[in-house]
Amino acid sequence: MMYAKQNTAVEIVLERALISSLDGTTPASSLVIGDITAAIYKGPTRTALTLTGSGQANEITEKSDGYAAIKLTAANTDTLGPMLVSLRDDDVFLAASERIMVMAANVYDSLFGSDKLQVDTREVSGTAQTANDNGADINAILADTNELQGNQSNWLTATGFSTHNAAAVWSVGTRTLTSFGSLVADIATSVWSAVSRTLTAGTKDSEINAIKAKTDRLNFDGDDVKATLDGESVTTDAASRTASKADVSGLATQASVDLIPKKPSKPEF
Numbered sequence: 001m002m003y004a005k006q007n008t009a010v011e012i013v014l015e016r017a018l019i020s021s022l023d024g025t026t027p028a029s030s031l032v033i034g035d036i037t038a039a040i041y042k043g044p045t046r047t048a049l050t051l052t053g054s055g056q057a058n059e060i061t062e063k064s065d066g067y068a069a070i071k072l073t074a075a076n077t078d079t080l081g082p083m084l085v086s087l088r089d090d091d092v093f094l095a096a097s098e099r100i101m102v103m104a105a106n107v108y109d110s111l112f113g114s115d116k117l118q119v120d121t122r123e124v125s126g127t128a129q130t131a132n133d134n135g136a137d138i139n140a141i142l143a144d145t146n147e148l149q150g151n152q153s154n155w156l157t158a159t160g161f162s163t164h165n166a167a168a169v170w171s172v173g174t175r176t177l178t179s180f181g182s183l184v185a186d187i188a189t190s191v192w193s194a195v196s197r198t199l200t201a202g203t204k205d206s207e208i209n210a211i212k213a214k215t216d217r218l219n220f221d222g223d224d225v226k227a228t229l230d231g232e233s234v235t236t237d238a239a240s241r242t243a244s245k246a247d248v249s250g251l252a253t254q255a256s257v258d259l260i261p262k263k264p265s266k267p268e269f
Contacts (some may be wrong), residue, residue, distance in 0.1 A: 001099045001100065001101055002015070002098060002099070002100045003103055003108065003111070003112070004077045004083075004100050004101070004102050004103070004104060004108075005073070005077070005102075005105050005108040005109070006077055006078065006079075006080055006103060006104055006105060006108075007074045007077060007078050007100050007105075008074055008077055008105070009073050009074050009076075009077075010071075010072050010077060010107045011069055011070070011071045011072070012069065012070055012072065012085070012098060012100065013063065013067060013068070013069045013135060013193070013216070014068050014069075014070070014087075014096055014098050015098055016091040016096060017065055017066030017067050018031075018066045018067070018068055018087070018094070018096055019066060019090075019093055019094050019096075020092070020093060020094075020235065021090060021093055021094050023087075024094065027065050027067075028066050028092050028093035029061055029065025030092075031060070031064070031068070031089070031092065031093075032089075032092070033051050033052070033053060033060060034046075035058070035089050035091070035092065036087055036088070036089045037087070037088045037089070038049055038050070038051050038058075038060075038086065038087050038088075038129075039085075040072075040083060040085055040086075041077060041083065041084040041085075041086070042081070042082070042083050043079075043081060043082070049076070049085065051054050051070070057070045057071065057073050058070065058071055058072070058073065058076075064126065066093075068087075070085060070087075072085070076178070077100075077102050079102060080102050080103070080104060081101070081102060082099065082100070082101055082102075083100045083101070083102055084097055084098070084099050084100070085097060085100065086096045088147065106118050127193060134233060134268070147237050
């Protein structure tokens with residue numbers, strides 16, 4: 001099989017010699033162009049090929065030892081795929097043919113020339129890709145990242161990054177969240193889904209200890225939850241003293257004394 005470039009004129013040499021039909025072994029010679037029936041098959045379609053003499057479009061030339069060369073025009077090689085050229089002259093030589101594979105120009109030049117086979121990415125994992133200049137994108141990425149290669153020691157203080165540390169963050173009294181998103185729901189779910197939690201030491205320990213020290217001094221009588229004082233002094237304020245006063249508004253503010261008879265004098269005898 002021979003190979004031809006699509007839409008390109010080419011001269012082919014038959015792979016097998018033309019053998020005399022008289023003895024089946026002797027190379028044929030002295031061909032008469034007008035007596036030869038030639039055809040081209042492009043797939044199943046047959047098209048007659050009119051051979052011509054020297055210097056013309058479909059010239060056939062005798063070579064030595066029964067071989068022959070045929071010139072094909074660009075119109076003859078216009079269809080991609082397998083093609084067959086056949087020659088017959090039953091009185092002179094046995095039927096002969098040559099198979100030709102017509103290839104796209106890029107494929108042909110990649111195989112037999114200096115071109116490179118063009119391979120375009122049409123799909124990635126089944127997803128169709130749109131046209132894009134990857135080279136330009138890569139150059140843009142390199143332009144943005146090349147500087148990082150030379151100043152890696154400065155990454156921690158790169159312009160645009162916050163230099164706040166934990167202490168600076170916690171020293172701020174309040175912060176305003178611009179958006180809660182699912183924060184509240186996520187926190188609620190996490191808290192209520194927990195069976196138990198362990199409190200870790202914190203700044204409130206001293207305050208809790210102080211409260212415990214006070215409540216330990218309270219004595220309770222059996223199951224009575226009312227605390228009793230054991231000789232402890234009680235400090236009250238004006239409001240509590242006022243509230244504990246008895247209501248004496250109904251008591252008389254004046255009293256009267258009835259006359260009492262004088263003591264009888266000692267009788268005289």
